[in-house]
Amino acid sequence: MVVRFAPSPTGPLHIGGVRTALYNYLLAKKHGGKFILRIEDTDQVRFVPGAEEYIMNALEWCGIRVDYGVREGGPAAPYRQSERSDIYERYAQTLLASGNAYLAFDSAESLDDTRKKAEAAGNHGWQYNYKTRMEMENSFTLSPEVVKSRKEAGESYVIRLNVPENREVHFFDLIRGEIIVHTSQIDDKVLMKSDGLPTYHLANIIDDHLMHVTHVIRGEEWLPSAPLHILLYEAFEWTPPSFAHLPLILRPDGNGKLSKRDGDRLGVPVFPLDWTDPVSGEKTSGFRESGYLPDALVNFVVLLGWNPGNDEEVMTQERMSDLFDIERIGKSGTKFDIDKLHWFNQTYLKEKPEESFLDFVKEFLLKNGFNTNFSDAYLLKAIRLMKERVVLVKDFVVKAPYLFKEPEYDEAFLTKQWNENGKKNLIALSSHWESFPSEKWHTETLQPDFHEWITTNSIPNKFILPQLRLALTGVSGGPDSIAIADLLGKNETISRLARLIAHA
RNA sequence: GCCCCGUUCGUCUAGCGGCCUAGGAUGUCUCCCUUUCACGGAGAAGACCAGGGGUUCGAAUCCCCUACGGGGUACCA
Numbered sequence: 242m243v244v245r246f247a248p249s250p251t252g253p254l255h256i257g258g259v260r261t262a263l264y265n266y267l268l269a270k271k272h273g274g275k276f277i278l279r280i281e282d283t284d285q286v287r288f289v290p291g292a293e294e295y296i297m298n299a300l301e302w303c304g305i306r307v308d309y310g311v312r313e314g315g316p317a318a319p320y321r322q323s324e325r326s327d328i329y330e331r332y333a334q335t336l337l338a339s340g341n342a343y344l345a346f347d348s349a350e351s352l353d354d355t356r357k358k359a360e361a362a363g364n365h366g367w368q369y370n371y372k373t374r375m376e377m378e379n380s381f382t383l384s385p386e387v388v389k390s391r392k393e394a395g396e397s398y399v400i401r402l403n404v405p406e407n408r409e410v411h412f413f414d415l416i417r418g419e420i421i422v423h424t425s426q427i428d429d430k431v432l433m434k435s436d437g438l439p440t441y442h443l444a445n446i447i448d449d450h451l452m453h454v455t456h457v458i459r460g461e462e463w464l465p466s467a468p469l470h471i472l473l474y475e476a477f478e479w480t481p482p483s484f485a486h487l488p489l490i491l492r493p494d495g496n497g498k499l500s501k502r503d504g505d506r507l508g509v510p511v512f513p514l515d516w517t518d519p520v521s522g523e524k525t526s527g528f529r530e531s532g533y534l535p536d537a538l539v540n541f542v543v544l545l546g547w548n549p550g551n552d553e554e555v556m557t558q559e560r561m562s563d564l565f566d567i568e569r570i571g572k573s574g575t576k577f578d579i580d581k582l583h584w585f586n587q588t589y590l591k592e593k594p595e596e597s598f599l600d601f602v603k604e605f606l607l608k609n610g611f612n613t614n615f616s617d618a619y620l621l622k623a624i625r626l627m628k629e630r631v632v633l634v635k636d637f638v639v640k641a642p643y644l645f646k647e648p649e650y651d652e653a654f655l656t657k658q659w660n661e662n663g664k665k666n667l668i669a670l671s672s673h674w675e676s677f678p679s680e681k682w683h684t685e686t687l688q689p690d691f692h693e694w695i696t697t698n699s700i701p702n703k704f705i706l707p708q709l710r711l712a713l714t715g716v717s718g719g720p721d722s723i724a725i726a727d728l729l730g731k732n733e734t735i736s737r738l739a740r741l742i743a744h745a
Numbered sequence: 746g747c748c749c750c751g752u753u754c755g756u757c758u759a760g761c762g763g764c765c766u767a768g769g770a771u772g773u774c775u776c777c778c779u780u781u782c783a784c785g786g787a788g789a790a791g792a793c794c795a796g797g798g799g800u801u802c803g804a805a806u807c808c809c810c811u812a813c814g815g816g817g818u819a820c821c822a
Contacts, residue, residue, distance in 0.1 A: 249822045284821055349820055356819095365746035366818055399820055417750070426748050426818085434820040441822050465749050465817040488751080489815070497815075541757095544770095548758060552769050571758080574815060578756045581771050591784080629784040640782095695780095702780045710781065718782030 242274030243455050246300075247445065249281045250292035253516040253525070254299040256577065257460060257490045257499065260542045264487065264570070265458050266305045267543070270562040277452055278310035280321045281445070283438045290519050293321075299513035299527075303535050304558055309452075317452040322444050329439040332447050332477070333400050333432055341476035342432055344388055345369075345379035346398045368428040371406045400433035402442075402472065410468040415456075415485035415567045422468040430469055442466065446473045449482060458485045458567070461574075485567050488546050491574045499577050501525060509579050513538070532601070532633030533582070537589040541582045545575045555588055587632045595624045601634045609638070611645045622728050626720040641719060644728065648715030648737065650744070655711060663708035664742060666700050670709065671738040677731065684727040691723055712741035 246262040248254060254262075262278075269276040278300070280293050297312060309315025319325060336342035347355075352369065359367035367373070374381055379401070380388050392398065408424045432443040439447075449457060464486040474481040492503045504511035505525070513535075514527035528538050540556060548571075549556075549564040556564070602620055607613050615623075623644045627637050638645060673694055677687075695705060709722045713734065719725070726734040 247822090251822070281822065287821060345820095347820095352820085360746095363746085366748090368747095368818075397820090401820095414750095420749075422749070428818080431820045436820080438820095440820070445822090460816095461750070462816055462822090468749090486750085491815080493756085544757065546757090550759075552759085554757095554770060573751050575758090576756060578771075581757065584771060587784095627783095630782070706780055716782090720782080722781080 242269060242272040243277065243453050244269050244274060244458060245277035245279050245449070245452065245454050247279040247281050247448075247459075248296050249284065249287070249441075250296065251284070251287040251289050252292055252518075253512040253514070253527075254296045255499075255501075256511050256513075256542065258296075259299070259303055259305075259513060259538075260490065260545055261458065261460055261487060262300055262305050263303070263539060263543055264547070264565070265456075267558075267562045267565040268456065268458065268567065269308070271565050274455075275308040276306070277315070277317075277454070278307040278313075278320065279448060279452070280311055280323075281441060282321060282323045283441065283444055285436065285438070295514065295516060302513055302529055303539055305539075317448075322448065323438075325444070325448070326438060328451070329433070329444055329447055330437070333439070333443065336402075336432065336476055337400065339476065341403050342400050343380045343403050343429075344392070344398050345374075345377060345401050345429075345431075346383070346391060346396060347377050347379070348397070369401065370425070370428045371404060372425075374401075374429055397435035399431045399435050401429040402432055402469070402476070404429050404469075404472060410471050412467060412471045412481070412484065414464070414467070415483055416488075416570050416572060417464075417486065420464070420467070422465075424468075424472075427469050427472065430466075442469060442473065446470055446477070446479075450474075450477070450479050454482050456483045456485065456567075458487065461486045461489050485570065488571060489574045490545060491576045493577050493579060507579070509577075511577075532635035533586050534589045534593070534634070537585040538582070540589070541585045545577070546571045555585070583632050590631060590634070591628065595621050595628070598624050598634055598637060602637050605635050605638050606645060611638070611642075615645065619728070626724055626728060630720070641714075643714040643716070643719075644725070647740070648713065650711065650715040650741075651717065654707075654715070654717045655744075658707040658711055659741075659744070660704075662704040666705045667708050667712060667738055667742055669698065669700075670694070670705065671735055671742065674731065674735055674738075679731050682727065682731045684721075684724050687727060688723050708741070709738075712738050 244265040246265050248258055266276045268274070278297070282288055282293070293311070297307075297310070300307065307313055309317065310320050333342065337344070356367045369377065376382075383391070404424050404427050406424065410422050410424060410427070412420055414420055430442055431440050433439055467484055467486070471481055490499045491497065492499050493507060493509070499511060501511055503509075510526055510528045510531050510533070512525055512527045513529060515530045516525045516527060517523070518525075529535070536558075539558065540561075543556070543561050544554065547565070547569055550569055553560070553564070599617060599620060602624065603613065606615070623641070624637055626644070627641050631637055631640060633639075677690070695702070706722065710717070710719070713722055713725050713729065729737070
């Protein structure tokens with residue numbers, strides 16, 4: 242089994258692309274096959290520098306390993322279509338020679354004009370096909386001599402597929418079953434553009450054949466052009482691979498395909514990694530930098546349109562590939578539900594060791610203007626305190642900024658809890674802790690001592706607990722106050738008490 | 746416009762003719778645990794299976810029609 246993921250480097254890899262790549266990868270892994278990453282950069286206009294690099298890095302972050310590709314090389318190298326032009330040119334000539342393709346001189350502008358005129362006349366969706374090609378300028382309507390001379394005069398032309406008349410094209414989709422399309426619905430697609438580069442359709446078929454791809458798993462947006470591809474395989478007299486067209490990933494709200502705009506609007510990433518548009522300079526944040534774990538993302542994504550047929554949801558990549566099966570891929574579009582992703586993230590986060598978040602937290606503190614002179618021991622302790630309370634990795638800081646800087650008092654909490662009784666008790670606690678031995682400043686000793694202090698002084702919980710929390714964190718929720726005091730250390734704890742006491 | 750694909754709790758889905766008074770997960774709500782928050786535990790609400798016709802002893806499951814949604818209709822992929 243040989244599969245491939247064939248993105249165009251026109252921008253960062255979208256979450257839908259991640260899923261397509263993942264399904265291909267999982268299938269190859271399950272069957273001991275090969276997974277190819279082929280870069281389809283035949284459109285010079287839409288090419289975006291850095292996108293190719295981004296795609297490879299994103300796949301790597303997701304734990305999707307490429308067998309053959311631009312970086313890895315392989316038996317059918319090169320794997321970048323822009324480096325395979327001579328191959329496409331050669332095969333285009335064979336199509337021309339066999340009469341399965343023909344030359345057309347109509348310019349993009351004149352075609353545009355033709356479409357507009359047809360539209361104005363009430364004819365929607367004009368197509369260059371066997372019904373209209375006899376009215377156009379091509380090797381059907383022009384004499385061989387004229388064709389030759391125009392070609393030699395340097396006039397630009399394209400090569401189009403000679404779609405057979407009045408036929409049904411049948412093919413079997415592994416997900417959707419038998420699909421039949423009449424050739425009257427298929428236009429004479431451009432195979433070679435006037436710039437000498439192939440279109441997707443031609444390059445794709447040639448490469449899949451040359452790279453011995455056995456299963457083509459791609460997005461549903463390709464389903465309508467699949468019959469065209471079948472025709473191409475026929476023209477070359479090649480056996481087509483098996484096809485599986487994946488349902489689309491839809492917007493979380495409303496309808497339509499998930500786009501970058503939706504991500505921006507809802508504050509949800511749609512790209513694996515941060516991306517800066519090389520032209521506009523616009524920055525888009527990725528799942529990684531937003532604090533999502535790759536394992537969680539992948540686990541979430543694999544279930545978007547596929548399920549193992551049992552109740553298993555949290556799965557290792559090994560388990561996924563063991564269980565994966567094209568037959569169990571759904572047919573309908575799936576909405577991108579960020580809540581479920583959050584649940585997966587939290588679930589994976591709880592299982593991971595504290596050390597694994599160290600680098601992220603350090604970087605996050607640095608990027609967000611916090612002090613960065615915390616020791617690893619301090620950070621690890623802080624992480625341990627917050628572990629059950631975070632959803633995203635950045636929450637270690639975002640949900641507990643007071644562990645890394647002076648607390649900001651929440652207005653509502655302050656108004657509700659800050660009173661004379663509390664103040665009096667806090668002053669008493671402060672002086673009690675002043676005399677507490679520094680070397681015993683640990684939760685294990687602090688905790689029982691604190692309880693004893695409360696009891697012996699007959700202090701009601703409601704006049705000390707909330708106030709202590711307020712002084713330490715400024716907010717109403719969070720880890721145990723004594724544990725926070727332990728982390729902060731004696732000096733910082735007492736200084737925070739003093740600061741609240743001094744507060745009006 | 747034309748063509749293709751789809752339609753089960755808010756969301757992801759199980760279901761491939763009788764096991765379905767439709768199961769799980771997530772989200773929501775309630776209670777327990779907890780001197781906060783979260784975690785954890787226990788429960789609840791939530792789907793007339795898009796609508797209408799058939800086929801059948803029997804349909805969420807098969808067929809047809811309609812509606813709605815999505816995709817395609819480029820010298821983009």
